[in-house]
Amino acid sequence: MADKFDIRDAIAGKFIEALNAGVLPWRKPWKGGANGRPHNALSRKTYRGTNALYLGLIQMLKGYPTGGWLTFKGVTALGGRIIPGEKATAVMFWKFLKTKDKVTGQDKTIPMCRYYNVFNVAQTEGCRMPELAPTGAVEPIEAAEKI
Numbered sequence: 001m002a003d004k005f006d007i008r009d010a011i012a013g014k015f016i017e018a019l020n021a022g023v024l025p026w027r028k029p030w031k032g033g034a035n036g037r038p039h040n041a042l043s044r045k046t047y048r049g050t051n052a053l054y055l056g057l058i059q060m061l062k063g064y065p066t067g068g069w070l071t072f073k074g075v076t077a078l079g080g081r082i083i084p085g086e087k088a089t090a091v092m093f094w095k096f097l098k099t100k101d102k103v104t105g106q107d108k109t110i111p112m113c114r115y116y117n118v119f120n121v122a123q124t125e126g127c128r129m130p131e132l133a134p135t136g137a138v139e140p141i142e143a144a145e146k147i
Contacts, residue, residue, distance in 0.1 A: 007090050007115040011054050018057055041068030041121050051091045058089050068121040080127030088117035
């Protein structure tokens with residue numbers, strides 16, 4: 001029987017591999033701006049925690065020019081497709097579920113972890129990417145400017 005996939009081991013292994021190659025994965029591997037940090041390319045929501053570090057590391061190691069990531073469903077929703085031969089990267093999704101204890105009837109919270117496979121936008125073709133909302137003019141904060 002094949003071993004069950006453990007996302008924690010996969011992520012830890014990739015960090016260990018990077019460290020052995022002389023890469024410091026906790027250093028900022030991305031460029032600033034809307035397309036730099038690891039984010040969901042469809043919703044524009046940035047990844048946090050381990051996912052941000054891990055996707056930033058993968059982006060740096062693979063040389064992807066963008067921090068945008070999509071699930072297979074997201075790629076198809078944008079009218080695109082995965083480039084043949086490209087491999088997905090797994091990310092974790094944590095949610096805390098509220099339930100009742102079957103014995104005591106007390107409310108309790110239990111953690112649930114799932115993983116999803118994502119592809120960098122550079123691993124796709126034909127995606128019609130949503131336009132970025134225009135940003136307003138930046139007004140400097142006087143106190144910050146003095147510093």
